[in-house]
Amino acid sequence: MKKVSLGIAGLGTVAQGVLEIIANNRALIAQRTGIEFTVARVASRRPKPEVALAGAQFSTQLSDLYEDPEVDVVLELIGGETVAYAFMQAVVAAGKPLVTANKAVIAAHGNTLLSLRPDAAVRFEAAVAGAIPIIQAIQQGLVANRFEYVVGIINGTCNYILTAMQAQGAAFADALQTAQALGYAEADPTFDIEGIDAAHKLAILLSLAFDRPFNFDDVYVEGISEVTSADIEYADQLGYKIKHLGIARRTDQGLEARVHPTLVPKSQLLASVNDVLNAVLVKSDAAGATLYCGPGAGGAATASAVMADVVALASQESTPRYRPEAAQSELQMVPIESVQSAYYLRIPAQDQPGVFASVAKALSQHGISIEAAIQKEAQGGQALVDIVFLTQMTRELEMTAALAQVQNMPEVGGPLSRIRLETLD
């Protein structure tokens, strides 16, 4: 039987997940693939004596992994950006096949990394949506399709927080605290809740689906820290859930790439993807709309995707079909100002006759049509009441101008909310 030895950089949860899969399922994988996988080396700055290394040699030198002729495939599972990127370059330069879960490095430096050698073999299924084989679905299962959109819940922390706000009526800060207590959010949660992590993943999906070089700067980013429980409640009354989506879409204007909180109709499956789950909805010309859902993080789940890449490389199945130098697309990126969207608007205003009409008129002056509205009665002694609108499709540019005008109206008090709405049809 063919034998393939792995060299693993890192000893965190994903690396431990890989070690566990090899320990538990080695015979099963060998039966399915005809290949017996062993771990020859593990390298990490700090040893962790509590982790069973299954006979692998341990070292604190990352370079041992690509210098060891016995290592056939190198797994970069250390995370972070600078050290990881330098290491990954060295692995590729040494001619070793590389598997990584590092979305930040692929989104920012993927073009360089994949072009270092003509035979560079780099795979990164685990970089997007954890256990879900979404990259494989786009590159292989749907290879014959022209893509219309790729829309995903691709950050579990945001999805957990929004789900908790929805289920318990919790405020953002409280839901964040719960997420931190449960280990679903970091002590410094900025990367997740401000949408950077989702934007890294969307940049990767964008490139693969629309045949373009990786470009993180193509992605417009908003996080969820401005979403209030009042917004979630109103959205609910109107038949929507608020989800943090990454959206890459072909339009008549070109390509949109954006990450932001979004109203999604409850009738859409995406609206029911809750807690830390991830899901990606792909629409393409032949296959139609297909949805992929599962755990987006966690050691074992991410390790499952890493091992899929390991098996593919070890079977010499296809170096990844995505080659930045060959990637070409006639499509232009659409700047966020030109993006068309429907909107949810919440406008706190004084409870006086005619205010509703003046706000509606201001919107209409900017060409914005109203699809639905809620106007609440004032509760005893309350100075401001919320006026809620769902609008028809509007350009970002006009919406921004209209809201600047509305915000300055004397009858309007307090910051207003605007959240985009997608029907995903």
Added chain:
Amino acid sequence: MKKVSLGIAGLGTVAQGVLEIIANNRALIAQRTGIEFTVARVASRRPKPEVALAGAQFSTQLSDLYEDPEVDVVLELIGGETVAYAFMQAVVAAGKPLVTANKAVIAAHGNTLLSLRPDAAVRFEAAVAGAIPIIQAIQQGLVANRFEYVVGIINGTCNYILTAMQAQGAAFADALQTAQALGYAEADPTFDIEGIDAAHKLAILLSLAFDRPFNFDDVYVEGISEVTSADIEYADQLGYKIKHLGIARRTDQGLEARVHPTLVPKSQLLASVNDVLNAVLVKSDAAGATLYCGPGAGGAATASAVMADVVALASQESTPRYRPEAAQSELQMVPIESVQSAYYLRIPAQDQPGVFASVAKALSQHGISIEAAIQKEAQGGQALVDIVFLTQMTRELEMTAALAQVQNMPEVGGPLSRIRLETLD
């Protein structure tokens, strides 16, 4: 650029879908894969002058496809069993790579077909769940996982009918008629509504996930023709939808494989997969629960899956990893009598004091515990009222015995309903 020529057997909707993909996306696929695909030959018993053949030669002789040295990959898209199977054997014997959408032939004859030559290259992604790359997910994306279950809505006709019954309160016969009018059900719908088609697909998923030779007879089959709109309404009141599921599951006893109507909690995504959509939920040790959803039929959608296989074979990427002669599993099949399940029971009984208690006692005598119950008041003049139970987990054997006893009770009238319930946790 590498050129690969296809030979297509059949001129139905799937074959037309493949011709359209090649016509529309040839350049895009070439850019992604480095391979230019053309159709060299199409063979079908009857010519269809209205179908554009994109320069392919037409013949009425299927044998022209595997005898033509210019044909690199043969696509079997004629459907049916006898003629298709004979043709597929000839293609494999001739040493041509074969792509098929034929679930019946794979489920019944896959072992023979894949063993005809040691280098037999046969792929069948389109045979299960249309556009959804579920076979690829199981064989590649989740290759390092031990599977716990594969549960799917894998017949669009059944799902359409059950959805219509749910949404409109329609009777089965009326929903079937609508499905026929819309082209979602055949004039003779037996194959779909009695579960045979779903069983073919489940037999394939079972083999791939649990590493066993194909064996259609392993699958227990029930259709949906006995489901009433009353059942759907009661299930709804209790928080469930009724779906026609294919279930392949590892238990302590062994492997279960069964196709039948099933209550699914509304909180499960599967419960929201409606109309003709298909979905497959896979639970495995490392990846956890992942869900794959999309169109299960239709020319273009099925052609998308066919083309994924064509690209894989043309890239010489991996002849399929599934080899019947290597497939081995320590798992025994569980006969349906030994399968454990929770149940929904609807028992029409006379509206007399003590009937509810006698039925509950009869169940209890067979070791069946009750989880929830609904007892309706009799409407004026109604002789029988429905007693509805949800039971805890029970063996099929005990349930069958208990229901035989209940059906013979003098207070019970009319046929009773029993439908299995899955919480999918």
